Amino acid sequence: MQRTLPLLLILGLLLVFRILGAAFPETMPNFQPLAALFFCGALMAGGWRGFILPLAVWIISYPLPGLFQSGPVSDPLVFGCTLLAFGLTFSIGKSLASRGLPTVLLGSLTAALSFHLLTNGAAWLFDPRYAKTLGGLLQSLWTGAAGAPVPSWVFLRNFAAANLLFTGIFLSARICLPRFVGSSAATSAPAH
Numbered sequence: 001m002q003r004t005l006p007l008l009l010i011l012g013l014l015l016v017f018r019i020l021g022a023a024f025p026e027t028m029p030n031f032q033p034l035a036a037l038f039f040c041g042a043l044m045a046g047g048w049r050g051f052i053l054p055l056a057v058w059i060i061s062y063p064l065p066g067l068f069q070s071g072p073v074s075d076p077l078v079f080g081c082t083l084l085a086f087g088l089t090f091s092i093g094k095s096l097a098s099r100g101l102p103t104v105l106l107g108s109l110t111a112a113l114s115f116h117l118l119t120n121g122a123a124w125l126f127d128p129r130y131a132k133t134l135g136g137l138l139q140s141l142w143t144g145a146a147g148a149p150v151p152s153w154v155f156l157r158n159f160a161a162a163n164l165l166f167t168g169i170f171l172s173a174r175i176c177l178p179r180f181v182g183s184s185a186a187t188s189a190p191a192h
Contacts, residue, residue, distance in 0.1 A: 009173060011057060013166075018061045030155040034058055036166035038086045039111050042093030043104065044174055051090050058086065081122040085115040101171070108167040112160040117141070120152055 014033050021032050034054065041050030089111040096107040124130045124140035131139075139145075144152040 013169070014057055015061065026149055029150050029158055031158040031162045033162060033166035033169075034061075035086065035089050035112060035115055035159065036108065036163045036170060038089045039093040039108055039163065040167055040170040040174075042090045043097050043171070050093075051087075054086070054090075055083075077122070077126055081119055085118045088114055088118060104171070105164060105167060108163045109160050112156070112163040116152075116156045116159060 014037060017031070017033050021028065021030070034057070037054040037057065038051065041054050044050060045053070092107055092111040092114065096104050099107070120140045121137065124132075124137045127140075127145065129145040130136040140152065141156075142151065142153050144150070144155075
């Protein structure tokens, strides 16, 4: 129970935010804990286990936005680019596994910016709404496609804030919950 409680809390938190984000995409666009889960998976789990669990949760929850919005998200190019960006996020976390908290938190912001640059750069390359010029790239990175209800910079801001916040939560849970569960188990154990 000591090892599974933090995991269950993290997964519950992830699913709640995925559902809320899908149901209310314009209220807090891109404020999701998923990238932080990939980032922290690299910090907390040995080997590729830290990648497989977030990957499984992402694949299972991937259709959720389509249920609340304009149909299923089925573009394989979007899926592949997002998977590549999560892989980069995991790799950045892995490279910081032995660093201190300030460096790790700065790394979570770096991972968010890298994710944004990669996914919006791919949108610029493959989305016909963007001119294939420097101006079109800047539009993809900052304002988004013409007529978009929310500019790209808002997605970046929310994504960076969520990555920083949830990285802090996940790291705190890793440190605090085992101590809390261990101490409550010790006080509730019957005396012999």
